[in-house]
Amino acid sequence: MADSNSPRDGTLTAPHVLEFNYTRTVGPVTGRFLTGLRDSRIEGVKTAKGRVIVPPTEYDPDTAEAVTDEYVEVGPGGTVTTWAWVSRPRNLQPLDRPFAWALIRLDGADTAMLHAVDAGDPSAMKTGMRVAPRWRDERIGMITDIECFVPAQ
Amino acid sequence: MSEEASEEASKEASNTITEIIAPCRLDYTIAAGEAQRPFLRGLAGGKIMGQRCPRCSKVYMPPRGSCPTCAIPTQEEIEISDHGTITTFCIVNLQFYGQAVEVPYACCSILLDGSDLPFFHLVQEVAADQVRMGLRVKAVWAPEEERKPSVESVRYFKPSGEEDAPYDSYKEFVS
Amino acid sequence: MRDVAIVSFSQSRHVRRDQQRNEVEIVMPVVADAVEKSGLQRSEIGFTCSGSTDYLVGVPFSFVMALDGVGAWPPIDESHVEMDGAWALYEAWIRLQTGEIDSALVYAFGKSSQGDLPAIMSRQLEPYTTATLWPDAISIAALQARVLIEGGHTSERAMAEIAARDRANAKDNPNAQVTGDFEVDTLLAEPYLADPLRKHDCSPISDGAAAVVLVAGERARELTDRPAWIRGIDHRIDSINFGARDLTRSPSAALAAERAGAGVDKLDVAEIYAPFTHQSALLERELGIGNGTRINPSGGALAANPMMAAGLVRLGEAATAIHKGSADRALAHATSGPCLQQNLVCVLEGE
Numbered sequence: 001m002a003d004s005n006s007p008r009d010g011t012l013t014a015p016h017v018l019e020f021n022y023t024r025t026v027g028p029v030t031g032r033f034l035t036g037l038r039d040s041r042i043e044g045v046k047t048a049k050g051r052v053i054v055p056p057t058e059y060d061p062d063t064a065e066a067v068t069d070e071y072v073e074v075g076p077g078g079t080v081t082t083w084a085w086v087s088r089p090r091n092l093q094p095l096d097r098p099f100a101w102a103l104i105r106l107d108g109a110d111t112a113m114l115h116a117v118d119a120g121d122p123s124a125m126k127t128g129m130r131v132a133p134r135w136r137d138e139r140i141g142m143i144t145d146i147e148c149f150v151p152a153q
Numbered sequence: 154m155s156e157e158a159s160e161e162a163s164k165e166a167s168n169t170i171t172e173i174i175a176p177c178r179l180d181y182t183i184a185a186g187e188a189q190r191p192f193l194r195g196l197a198g199g200k201i202m203g204q205r206c207p208r209c210s211k212v213y214m215p216p217r218g219s220c221p222t223c224a225i226p227t228q229e230e231i232e233i234s235d236h237g238t239i240t241t242f243c244i245v246n247l248q249f250y251g252q253a254v255e256v257p258y259a260c261c262s263i264l265l266d267g268s269d270l271p272f273f274h275l276v277q278e279v280a281a282d283q284v285r286m287g288l289r290v291k292a293v294w295a296p297e298e299e300r301k302p303s304v305e306s307v308r309y310f311k312p313s314g315e316e317d318a319p320y321d322s323y324k325e326f327v328s
Numbered sequence: 329m330r331d332v333a334i335v336s337f338s339q340s341r342h343v344r345r346d347q348q349r350n351e352v353e354i355v356m357p358v359v360a361d362a363v364e365k366s367g368l369q370r371s372e373i374g375f376t377c378s379g380s381t382d383y384l385v386g387v388p389f390s391f392v393m394a395l396d397g398v399g400a401w402p403p404i405d406e407s408h409v410e411m412d413g414a415w416a417l418y419e420a421w422i423r424l425q426t427g428e429i430d431s432a433l434v435y436a437f438g439k440s441s442q443g444d445l446p447a448i449m450s451r452q453l454e455p456y457t458t459a460t461l462w463p464d465a466i467s468i469a470a471l472q473a474r475v476l477i478e479g480g481h482t483s484e485r486a487m488a489e490i491a492a493r494d495r496a497n498a499k500d501n502p503n504a505q506v507t508g509d510f511e512v513d514t515l516l517a518e519p520y521l522a523d524p525l526r527k528h529d530c531s532p533i534s535d536g537a538a539a540v541v542l543v544a545g546e547r548a549r550e551l552t553d554r555p556a557w558i559r560g561i562d563h564r565i566d567s568i569n570f571g572a573r574d575l576t577r578s579p580s581a582a583l584a585a586e587r588a589g590a591g592v593d594k595l596d597v598a599e600i601y602a603p604f605t606h607q608s609a610l611l612e613r614e615l616g617i618g619n620g621t622r623i624n625p626s627g628g629a630l631a632a633n634p635m636m637a638a639g640l641v642r643l644g645e646a647a648t649a650i651h652k653g654s655a656d657r658a659l660a661h662a663t664s665g666p667c668l669q670q671n672l673v674c675v676l677e678g679e
Binding site: 010011013016018022024026030033034053055057061062081082083084085086087090091092093094101102103111112113114115116122127142143144 | 347348383386442444446447455456457458460461462463464466467468470471472473474475478520522523524525567569570571572573575
Binding site: 173175176177179180181182183184185186187188189217218219220221222223224225226 | 346347348349350351352353356357359360370383385386387393396397398399400401402441442443444447448451455456459460
């Protein structure tokens with residue numbers, strides 16, 4: 001405790017870091033999605049009602065029923081359904097320069113997924129714009145195998 | 154299934170992602186509270202400070218600013234002896250990541266003279282099989298120039314050479 | 329259903345950064361004050377339930393230390409939720425319904441100033457494909473704001489008007505943190521914090537605590553001139569997968585309001601926990617708050633947002649309006665999770 005000491009107001013403060021890597025068992029549905037990402041392929045799962053959920057969940061978010069075992073490849077291109085501009089990126093976020101968070105509906109999907117868009121400037125962002133993934137060369141089966149999305153035609 | 158196909162299937166399965174390692178790091182600036190500040194500043198000056206409850210007169214070290222029995226604030230600062238008694242202990246034989254001390258070592262519950270709250274600390278300069286309930290110990294302080302407002306100012310405790318404390322003198326804190 | 333009332337409420341002065349006191353020291357006087365105002369002795373309290381999250385201060389089991397501070401020895405009957413204190417109140421209300429106890433203490437606290445709150449809030453997201461990207465809470469809210477703005481459900485001006493309304497209301501609230509008269513045009517001239525959100529669209533970061541005492545039946549009438557009776561309380565949840573949700577809606581808020589009986593009679597006061605201005609606009613619609621209801625007379629979360637306690641504060645403020653006789657029927661709302669994922673509604677009445 002207490003490396004920095006600010007006697008003016010009598011307070012006593014110290015830096016503290018909470019750092020721990022979680023090893024998470026992902027289960028067969030998310031596991032299939034992440035395995036796809038490692039192989040630069042994006043897959044969704046079909047619900048009983050025929051909606052395609054991406055990233056796939058074990059359940060239909062509308063009804064909580066189990067999804068089917070039918071997987072479909074989606075994207076890789078998609079449409080931005082909403083976005084928010086980040087002027088000062090934080091530690092562990094996908095990019096270390098200003099970027100947009102966006103919900104992206106990949107072609108063939110019925111839901112949107114969150115990722116970063118490397119657009120350079122907020123003026124380059126627009127709801128409805130087309131984006132495509134920028135894959136990492138080294139992929140390990142994480143959502144971050146997609147480094148970010150980039151504006152596309 | 155042919156041997157080749159089975160091998161292919163198991164290869165496929167081992168290729169499936171079943172786990173991820175998700176990094177986590179959060180940075181904080183912790184501010185010591187009213188009760189902690191005199192305690193920490195005391196350690197920098199080579200003193201162990203506690204607080205006394207105005208109602209039941211129990212003395213708490215480390216002080217938390219309140220009495221858990223009376224649920225009222227504790228404010229009276231009391232200097233406490235750096236000699237105490239081991240009320241209970243365990244011997245650690247397990248090496249774990251980041252561990253600074255060599256196994257086996259004794260992790261002890263120590264009741265300082267004048268305090269009503271045992272706390273955990275290391276006891277060293279004694280063989281693990283010589284550590285016992287009732288053993289009298291004293292603080293080994295960091296050299297004066299290395300003392301900080303931190304619990305690290307007390308390096309560890311070691312036997313003080315006094316006669317063992319009788320069980321009755323600390324039984325309230327183990328039963 | 330057993331009649332249960334909020335008989336007392338206390339809160340700290342919410343501040344941006346309390347460097348002098350730790351969580352226990354912030355919560356202790358608030359709990360002592362709520363118990364004293366209730367007229368009960370500590371020993372009479374049948375159940376204690378708290379709401380907080382250890383991630384805020386980065387100290388595992390800090391909620392246990394807080395429990396120590398409020399007096400947990402000899403052992404008391406207690407519980408804790410890793411949720412806003414409004415959900416701790418719900419648990420206490422359920423316990424009172426069982427008839428096993430006749431009174432309960434509920435408290436909540438949050439010292440957000442020690443860490444990076446928007447980053448910490450990302451830890452409550454889906455852990456495999458969302459939380460691993462570390463999106464901050466303000467950006468997640470901004471995604472919903474844009475959907476509402478571009479869908480014509482609100483506007484940046486309407487959002488600034490909500491900020492101005494709540495900050496002006498907070499002038500009468502000595503515990504609020506951001507108060508005063510603000511011109512909407514001046515607010516709109518400010519730069520974006522996370523386009524399309526400006527600073528005034530976001531609740532402040534606050535250190536603070538709150539506590540209430542619940543008492544069942546006749547005893548509540550003996551203790552208080554005008555108990556705030558809980559006539560309905562319900563909480564509901566939407567999918568954590570916010571990319572699969574219609575972000576212009578909050579079905580869980582609407583359903584909780586319906587189940588709590590919000591719409592069966594006129595509401596004099598509504599205390600809404602909207603951490604962001606656009607969420608206030610959306611919640612007013614989903615909760616069915618109409619003209620003639622005073623919204624956030626305390627200033628709401630936009631005036632002070634002690635994380636984990638701000639929902640319980642809404643219940644306390646609504647109850648206070650009943651206690652003082654400035655309302656006969658009041659609604660209190662609390663939320664949790666990304667984009668108003670989880671919502672609790674409580675309807676309080678005087679008699």
